[in-house]
Amino acid sequence: MAAHMHAHKNQMLVLAGTSHPELAQLVASKLGVRLGEIAIYHKPNRETIVEIKESVRGKDVYIIQTGTKAVNDDIMELMIIAYACRTSSASNIIGVIPFLPYSKQSKMRKRGCIVSKLIATMLGRAGLTHLITMDLHQKEIQGFFNIPVDNLRASGFLIDYIQTSLPDYRNAVIVARNPNSVRRATSYADRLRLGIAVIHGEERMPESEEDDGRTSPPNAEAQNKDAFGLEMLPRVAAKEKPPFNVVGDVGGRIAIIVDDMIDDVDAFVKVADILKERGAYKVLVIATHGVLSSDAPRLIENSNIDEVVVTNTVPHGAQKMQCHKIKTVDISVLLSEAIRRIQHNESMSYLFRNVGMDD
Numbered sequence: 001m002a003a004h005m006h007a008h009k010n011q012m013l014v015l016a017g018t019s020h021p022e023l024a025q026l027v028a029s030k031l032g033v034r035l036g037e038i039a040i041y042h043k044p045n046r047e048t049i050v051e052i053k054e055s056v057r058g059k060d061v062y063i064i065q066t067g068t069k070a071v072n073d074d075i076m077e078l079m080i081i082a083y084a085c086r087t088s089s090a091s092n093i094i095g096v097i098p099f100l101p102y103s104k105q106s107k108m109r110k111r112g113c114i115v116s117k118l119i120a121t122m123l124g125r126a127g128l129t130h131l132i133t134m135d136l137h138q139k140e141i142q143g144f145f146n147i148p149v150d151n152l153r154a155s156g157f158l159i160d161y162i163q164t165s166l167p168d169y170r171n172a173v174i175v176a177r178n179p180n181s182v183r184r185a186t187s188y189a190d191r192l193r194l195g196i197a198v199i200h201g202e203e204r205m206p207e208s209e210e211d212d213g214r215t216s217p218p219n220a221e222a223q224n225k226d227a228f229g230l231e232m233l234p235r236v237a238a239k240e241k242p243p244f245n246v247v248g249d250v251g252g253r254i255a256i257i258v259d260d261m262i263d264d265v266d267a268f269v270k271v272a273d274i275l276k277e278r279g280a281y282k283v284l285v286i287a288t289h290g291v292l293s294s295d296a297p298r299l300i301e302n303s304n305i306d307e308v309v310v311t312n313t314v315p316h317g318a319q320k321m322q323c324h325k326i327k328t329v330d331i332s333v334l335l336s337e338a339i340r341r342i343q344h345n346e347s348m349s350y351l352f353r354n355v356g357m358d359d
Contacts, residue, residue, distance in 0.1 A: 010060045010091045012343050015052070015081060017065030019074045020315045023098070024064040026332035031339060036061075040077060048073065050080045056090040062339055063093065066314055067101035069293065075101055075119065079126035086127030094130040094342065095123060096335055098313035099261070099289045103137040106144075120144035132338050134313055134331070135260045135288040150348055152338055154288040154311050157329050159191055161309055162256065162286070165327075172254040173197050173280075177271045181259055188258050188286075197248030197255070199271055202241045244274055251279030256286055262308060263291035265299045272304040282306050290316045290326065297323035 015036045016024030028035045037053035063085075065078040078095060085093045105115035123131070124146050131149045136142065142149040162169050169192065176185035176198045189196045255275040262268060262285055272283040283305050290310030292300075297319045300308055308323075310316065311331040320326045334351065341348055 009343075010058060012062065012339075013054070013056060013059045013090075014062045014064065014339075015085075017063060017074065017077050017081060019068045019070075019077075020064070020066045020098075020312075022315065022317075023066065023312055023332060023335075026312075026330065027064060027096070027336045027339070030333055030336035038081070040081075048077050048080055050077070050084055052081070052084055052088070056085050056088045058089065058091050060092040060094065060343060061085045061090045062096055064096045064335075066097060067099040067291075068315060071101045075122075079122060082123070082127040090127075092129045093127050094132060094339070095128045096132045096339065098134045098331070098335065099291070100131075100133045100136060100141070103141055104261075106138050106141050114144075116141050117144040120146075130342065132335065132342070134311075134334075137260055150338060150342075150351075152334055152351060154313070154329075154331050154334070155188065155191075157311060157331050157334070158258075158286050158288070158309065159188065161327075161329050162192060166254065166284075168254065170194075171252075172256050173248065173250055175199065175248075175250070175255045175257045175271070175275065177257050177259065177267065184260065185258050188256075195248065197246055197250050199244065199274065200242065200247055201244045244270075246274060246278050250275050253280055254282040254284065255280035256284045259285070259287045261289035261291055262287040262310065263289075263293050263296070265292070265296040265303075268305060269299055269303040276304045284309060286310075289314050290319070290328070292316050292319045292326070297326070300325055 012033065013036045014028050014031065014033055015038050018040050024035060039051040039053060041049055043049060063078060063081050065074055067074055078097070082093050082095065102115045102119045105112070108114055120141070129147055131145060131147060132152065133149065134152045135154055136151050139151060142151055166172065172194055174185045174189040174192070174194055174196045176182045176196060178199060182198055185196045257268060257271060268285050275283050285305055285308045287310050290308070291314055301323045305325065307325050307327060309327045309329060311329045313331065316326065316328070320328070338348065338351060341351070
């Protein structure tokens, strides 16, 4: 019976977008398959052209693409590859997107929109039938998709790095650099049996006095029509964050700041300064996605941060050349194992063992 069921399994094809060739190669070699042949190039007017050089009919196609500096090219390229597979009758189209772009824009801000939901809708429409990603900025983003999403966790690999590469890690304290990242910090602290500290407040910045219309009085007709309406609304004082403060003791300890991504380094550098001021003798930053945009490497090199540990979900080879403090942990085996399990219809929960679903 098992052999009979086996016979009906679709063939697998792994395609790589142009965003992260090294990771695609690592995943393919761990799966023991070759990458499918595909040509992707830009016309002189920057339009993306995709030509898949082999048949995808009836196959399960895995497209490996991640978010990089050229984020909009990455998204568009992924959608074109997915749509090409869909219109060529692929059975299943699985997006392997370790770092899902736009996942920070998952809340409504002023007069913007929830871009993350838009991306989810577009990827589904383009033809993806399943998504494998890692450490989403907010886990709830999974609910924006109408397809199954596996949100893998890198924490196991990063915790392993701490335990093997920091001989004195038992004298460490896990730091949440703002109250939003307390949940992630707690999860690390619990598994490493360490305490946590939380940074509260912010650096004093001069407020920008731009008028966005939120404080404007209603126009005259509205006031005449409904003058009493406004008086009934409570007057809310403006939110003012207190100056920087460390809740918890970091004196004489290694401070390990954990986050899901490190991109805009300024905030981390300021936190590192405060931690050193409060007596931490070493400051590490540990994050899944090393986006490290613009002059991040130079800022890290000249900062109080002793080491930045990230995984290879995002390519950062160029940044490592400029900054010896950046260390990389390879997570390709997690992606290849996820692909293998989906391909063989095996349970995915093994990959989440020892990982609380709320991390």
